[in-house]
Every structure is written in structure tokens, then in C-alpha cells.
Amino acid sequence: xxxxxxxxxxxxxxxxxxxxxxxxxxxxxxxxxxxxxxxxxxxxxxxxxxxxxxxxxxxxxxxxxxxxxxxxxxxxxxxxxxxxxxxxxxxxxxxxxxxxxxxxxxxxxxxxxxxxxxxxxxxxxx
Numbered sequence: 001x002x003x004x005x006x007x008x009x010x011x012x013x014x015x016x017x018x019x020x021x022x023x024x025x026x027x028x029x030x031x032x033x034x035x036x037x038x039x040x041x042x043x044x045x046x047x048x049x050x051x052x053x054x055x056x057x058x059x060x061x062x063x064x065x066x067x068x069x070x071x072x073x074x075x076x077x078x079x080x081x082x083x084x085x086x087x088x089x090x091x092x093x094x095x096x097x098x099x100x101x102x103x104x105x106x107x108x109x110x111x112x113x114x115x116x117x118x119x120x121x122x123x124x125x126x
Contacts, residue, residue, distance in 0.1 A: 033074065034082065034125040040068035047108060048085055051097050054110040061123075064088030070123050077101060080111070084123035091115040094126060 048068045056062050065088045074080040078100040085093050094114040100106040114126060 011086050013050075037070050037072045037123050040071055040083070044068045044071045044083060045080055045082065045098070047097055048083060049096070050108050051095065051110050053092065055093065055095060055113055058110060058113055059115050063093075071125055074125065078104070082123050082125060084117070086119075089114075090118065092119060092121070094121075095121055096126065 001058055004052070035051050035057055045068045048066055051065070052066045055066075064085055066084045068085045069086055069092070071083045073082070076098075081097045081099065082098060085095060085096045094117050096111040096113065098109045098111050100109075112126070
């Protein structure tokens with residue numbers, strides 16, 4: 001069993017020397033690393049619902065649809081979500097949304113977005 005890129009070994013904390021090769025692999029997010037893209041979840045759609053007005057204001061237009069399709073996340077002082085969102089027709093936007101740590105008691109924040117994206121363009125760090 002090999003080590004998974006973007007995660008660290010919980011025993012050695014070293015991605016090059018994983019001590020769990022003979023045991024079941026426990027996956028822990030690597031702080032600062034971006035995880036692999038995955039299908040959107042209800043939690044990610046909820047983030048999109050909350051951030052939609054910020055996205056529309058930044059883009060300067062209203063979106064016909066706002067459905068999360070896929071996402072990747074990055075653990076920082078909170079979590080950055082990179083979300084691919086279908087906004088109607090053949091159009092997609094890529095969002096970078098920051099969710100602060102719960103102790104910060106702060107709202108979600110749209111850090112940046114890329115408009116004019118297409119279905120085949122994968123989501124990832126930007």
C-alpha cells in the first residue's frame with residue numbers, strides 16, 4: 001500500500017516514509033495541501049447557496065442556476081473550498097470560498113472566482 005499524495009502519514013508525519021504500509025491507512029488532511037477533486041456534497045451546495053449573492057455581485061450579473069458540481073478543499077486557518085458551479089446553459093464558475101474556524105465566529109467569504117469556465121475544466125487550486 002503506497003502513500004497518498006496530499007496526505008501525510010499519521011505515524012511518521014513524513015509522506016516519503018509511511019509506516020502504515022502493513023496496516024490500514026488512516027488518511028489525514030495535510031495542512032496547506034489541496035485535496036483531490038470530488039463530487040459536490042450537500043454541505044458544499046449549502047456553501048454555494050450562502051455565497052451566491054457575493055458571487056453574483058463580483059461577476060456583475062445574476063446566475064440562472066447555481067449548482068455545485070465538484071470541489072476540492074484546502075485546510076488553512078479554517079478551510080478553503082474550490083468549487084465548480086454550474087450557473088446556467090454551458091456556463092460554469094470556479095469559486096474559492098473561505099470558511100473560517102468556528103472559534104472565529106465569522107461568515108463565509110468569497111476570496112476569488114473565475115467566470116467563463118466550461119464543463120470539461122477541472123476544479124483545483126487557483
